[in-house]
Every structure is written in C-alpha cells, then in structure tokens.
Amino acid sequence: MKKKIFLSGVGGMLGEAFYKIFSKNYELKCTDIDVNEKWLEHLDFRDAEKYSLLVEKFNPDYLFHIGAYTDLEFCEKNQEETFITNTESVKTAVRISNDKNIPLLYISTAGIFDGKKNSYDEDDTPKPIGTYAISKYEAEKFVIQNSKKFLICRAGWMMGGGPKKDKKFIQKIIQQIKDGNKELFIVDDKFGTPTYTYDFAKNTETLIDTNNFGLFNMACEGNTSRLEVAEEILKILNLSDKIKVNKVKSDYFNKTFFAERPNSENLINKKLNQKGLNLMRPWKETLREYINTSYVNYL
Numbered sequence: 001m002k003k004k005i006f007l008s009g010v011g012g013m014l015g016e017a018f019y020k021i022f023s024k025n026y027e028l029k030c031t032d033i034d035v036n037e038k039w040l041e042h043l044d045f046r047d048a049e050k051y052s053l054l055v056e057k058f059n060p061d062y063l064f065h066i067g068a069y070t071d072l073e074f075c076e077k078n079q080e081e082t083f084i085t086n087t088e089s090v091k092t093a094v095r096i097s098n099d100k101n102i103p104l105l106y107i108s109t110a111g112i113f114d115g116k117k118n119s120y121d122e123d124d125t126p127k128p129i130g131t132y133a134i135s136k137y138e139a140e141k142f143v144i145q146n147s148k149k150f151l152i153c154r155a156g157w158m159m160g161g162g163p164k165k166d167k168k169f170i171q172k173i174i175q176q177i178k179d180g181n182k183e184l185f186i187v188d189d190k191f192g193t194p195t196y197t198y199d200f201a202k203n204t205e206t207l208i209d210t211n212n213f214g215l216f217n218m219a220c221e222g223n224t225s226r227l228e229v230a231e232e233i234l235k236i237l238n239l240s241d242k243i244k245v246n247k248v249k250s251d252y253f254n255k256t257f258f259a260e261r262p263n264s265e266n267l268i269n270k271k272l273n274q275k276g277l278n279l280m281r282p283w284k285e286t287l288r289e290y291i292n293t294s295y296v297n298y299l
C-alpha cells in the first residue's frame with residue numbers, strides 16, 4: 001500500500017513539482033489557500049483547527065508544510081500577517097506532526113543568511129535581514145527545537161512553475177522579453193544558486209525514501225549571479241544578439257524592490273554531498289530544461 005502525505009500550500013511554484021514527483025509513488029492530499037488545480041483542496045493553514053482536523057482525517061505518514069508568503073516587498077509591508085503565515089502556521093504544523101508521530105517537512109531558504117560571506121553550508125549560522133527572512137528563520141529554528149522528527153530543505157533562487165506560477169526572476173525576465181523590451185536592466189551585485197523545483201522535489205523524495213532527516217541545503221550545482229542567469233536565458237532563447245543587457249547595481253531598483261536582500265545567497269549542499277545523495281544538477285542544465293519545457297509556446 002502507498003504511503004500517504006498531507007501537503008499544505010502546494011498551489012505555487014514548488015507545489016507543482018511536489019505534486020508531479022510525489023504523486024507517482026505516494027497517496028497525496030494537496031491543499032492550498034488558492035485552489036488553482038483539480039488536485040487541490042482548500043486549506044488556509046493559519047486556521048489551526050481546520051489544519052489539524054484535515055490532517056487527522058487523512059491520517060498521513062508525513063506532513064509537508066510547503067507554502068508561505070514569498071513576496072519580499074509584500075512581507076515588509078505586512079509584517080504581522082507574514083509572521084502569522086510564515087512562522088505561526090509552521091508551529092501548528094510542528095504540533096500536528098508531533099501529536100501524530102509523523103515526520104514534518106519544512107522548506108527553508110538561502111535568504112536567511114546576511115550575505116556577507118561568499119557561500120553558506122549547514123554549519124553556518126543564519127542571520128536574517130528583512131521580514132521574510134526573519135519569518136522563515138524563526139520557523140526553521142522552531143522546527144529544529146520542537147519537532148520530534150523533521151526534514152528541513154533549504155532552497156536557493158527558485159525556478160519552476162512556468163508562466164502560470166513562476167513569480168520570480170526567470171518569469172520576470174521572460175515576461176519583459178515577451179513584452180518586446182529590447183534591453184534589460186540586471187543587477188550585477190547579487191549572487192546565489194538557482195534551484196529547479198523538479199530537482200528539489202526529487203532530491204527531497206530521495207531523502208524521505210532513504211530515511212534521512214535533519215537539515216539540508218538543496219540548491220542546484222554552481223554559484224552564479226543574477227546577471228549571468230539573465231545572460232544565460234538570452235543564450236538559451238537565441239536572443240543574445242537582439243537584446244542588450246545593462247548592468248546596474250541593486251539600488252537602481254530600490255523603489256520597486258525595496259526589501260533588503262543579502263548580497264550572497266550561495267548555498268553549498270555539504271550534507272547531501274557527504275551522504276552521497278546530492279542529485280541536484282548544474283543550474284545551467286536545469287535552466288535550459290525549464291525554459292524548453294515550460295516556455296516553448298510562450299514567447
């Protein structure tokens with residue numbers, strides 16, 4: 001008989017990959033506040049009573065708490081709501097999974113570091129800057145200190161979901177191209193590790209299947225910059241000669257993207273490597289796959 005997973009907040013970029021990967025070998029109950037797929041049911045995971053009731057009813061072997069507010073500017077402007085959504089609901093998930101004696105998966109982020117070092121492994125101490133990062137790190141700490149059995153996977157710059165769900169950098173760049181822009185303005189002072197949602201979901205499944213728990217960095221291989229990612233998108237789309245890239249500093253965007261971001265969000269998958277379980281592919285390979293599968297008829 002298939003093992004069962006209850007997933008909350010899986011209507012977004014990462015949720016789509018989790019659904020596709022985990023539905024092959026597990027029985028899933030997928031929920032989100034935004035019911036945008038046939039396979040989703042409604043749950044606002046801030047409603048602790050309903051969260052608990054639905055999990056109890058499904059009686060899963062695992063609880064995956066995936067969703068969060070991920071728009072950094074929204075989080076700065078709505079701090080209380082951010083902590084209720086990104087931190088308090090995770091405390092509820094810890095309580096529910098502890099009561100049921102089932103493992104909890106929580107998704108953390110490279111954004112919890114202050115970006116002063118070049119790169120970060122699991123032994124580095126986070127020092128979050130900004131509301132989103134603080135809310136995510138508070139949740140991470142709570143899980144580590146209070147969960148009986150947990151898996152925390154930290155992602156870098158997420159890529160996935162395609163035009164319908166991708167709210168992040170890749171979609172923003174491709175949208176500008178689709179809108180006919182002949183020049184792009186890209187920051188050259190922000191560094192990180194792209195993380196393809198499918199690789200992330202598959203690697204998470206491998207950890208679960210091999211009974212590995214604890215805290216893991218899980219980003220694609222190779223550190224890079226926003227500038228190089230934008231240039232690579234143009235290369236993949238054969239547009240390098242047609243679209244000009246202007247290098248700018250982050251303060252160029254300080255009205256639109258006013259939330260403070262670390263200069264470096266480079267993650268090193270030290271623990272995955274130590275265990276011989278690092279399945280994360282190089283970011284250029286996954287970016288190509290992502291664009292070729294999700295944006296074929298878009299431009």
Ligand SMILES: NC(=O)c1ccc[n+]([C@@H]2O[C@H](COP(=O)([O-])OP(=O)(O)OC[C@H]3O[C@@H](n4cnc5c(N)ncnc54)[C@H](OP(=O)(O)O)[C@@H]3O)[C@@H](O)[C@H]2O)c1
Pocket residue numbers: 008009010011012013014015031032033034043044045046066067068069070085107108109110136154155156157158165167168
């Ligand atoms: N995106 C990144 O670059 C990134 C990087 C590292 C880690 N992460 C983490 O990865 C996880 C998944 O993020 P993602 O990239 O898939 O973001 P996403 O595309 O914004 O998806 C998050 C989903 O959670 C839902 N949600 C928000 N509040 C909820 C609530 N109260 N109850 C139920 N569902 C709720 C959202 O619905 P609405 O759209 O209606 O709000 C959305 O469908 C998050 O924990 C995030 O912090 C993301």
